Amino acid sequence: MYHLKQIPSEAQIRKYFRRTVFGKNIHCPVCGSQKVLQYEQRYRCLHCREKFSLLSHTWLTGMRLSYQKFWLTLWCWTNQVPVKQAIALTELSEKALRHWYGLFRDHLPDNAVILEKIIQLDEAYFKGMTLIMGKEQGSKKLAYIIVPGTTVYRGMRRVSLSSM
Numbered sequence: 001m002y003h004l005k006q007i008p009s010e011a012q013i014r015k016y017f018r019r020t021v022f023g024k025n026i027h028c029p030v031c032g033s034q035k036v037l038q039y040e041q042r043y044r045c046l047h048c049r050e051k052f053s054l055l056s057h058t059w060l061t062g063m064r065l066s067y068q069k070f071w072l073t074l075w076c077w078t079n080q081v082p083v084k085q086a087i088a089l090t091e092l093s094e095k096a097l098r099h100w101y102g103l104f105r106d107h108l109p110d111n112a113v114i115l116e117k118i119i120q121l122d123e124a125y126f127k128g129m130t131l132i133m134g135k136e137q138g139s140k141k142l143a144y145i146i147v148p149g150t151t152v153y154r155g156m157r158r159v160s161l162s163s164m
Contacts, residue, residue, distance in 0.1 A: 007075075013067040014041075017054050029057035059107050065092075065100075073097065077104045115143055125150050 008016070018026065027034045028045035035046040044051050055061055063070065069090060076086035077100070086097055115136045124131045130152050133144040 007068050007071055010067045013071050014054060017067075021054060021058060028052070059103070073100050074104065077101050115141055123152055 025034050026036050026038070026043060028036060028043075028048060028050055029052055030050045031045060031048040033045055033047035037044045037046055042051060042053050055063055060070075065073065069092070073086070073090050073092065075081075076089060081089070083094065083097060083101075086092075087094055090097065092100070115134055118137045119134045120137060121132065121134045123133070128148065128150070130147045130150055131144060132147060132152065133142065135142050
């Protein structure tokens with residue numbers, strides 16, 4: 001694997017995973033108790049005695065990639081690096097890389113919010129782009145879209161808005 005200075009260390013990536021999966025305080029994924037004992041790279045709940053790790057109970061259970069290789073693969077996918085170039089960067093096989101790209105696609109969060117009834121729309125103009133935001137009256141549902149350019153036209157009504 002290429003030595004890239006932009007890739008964080010294994011410890012930094014583990015710390016990022018811990019914050020992403022558990023938030024501020026580590027808790028048992030089974031019972032939710034915060035009485036957790038840490039040993040090496042594993043944890044044990046003192047309440048229900050469940051043993052778990054950072055990635056157990058997530059869709060990354062059983063990941064056999066190093067954290068740095070996973071980070072690089074995710075970076076390639078988010079930056080739309082072509083498969084052949086990603087293979088050269090990550091040193092994964094084509095089958096493995098396509099498998100990971102498929103997993104990333106399958107686990108994208110669902111952003112579809114459907115605004116119903118009466119909605120309020122507003123737009124804001126920034127340098128070279130437009131933000132269009134809608135809010136459903138009487139609820140806290142918000143949806144938005146960022147449009148390149150500063151010209152908004154009537155046909156934009158039909159564009160689906162992303163959720164917040």
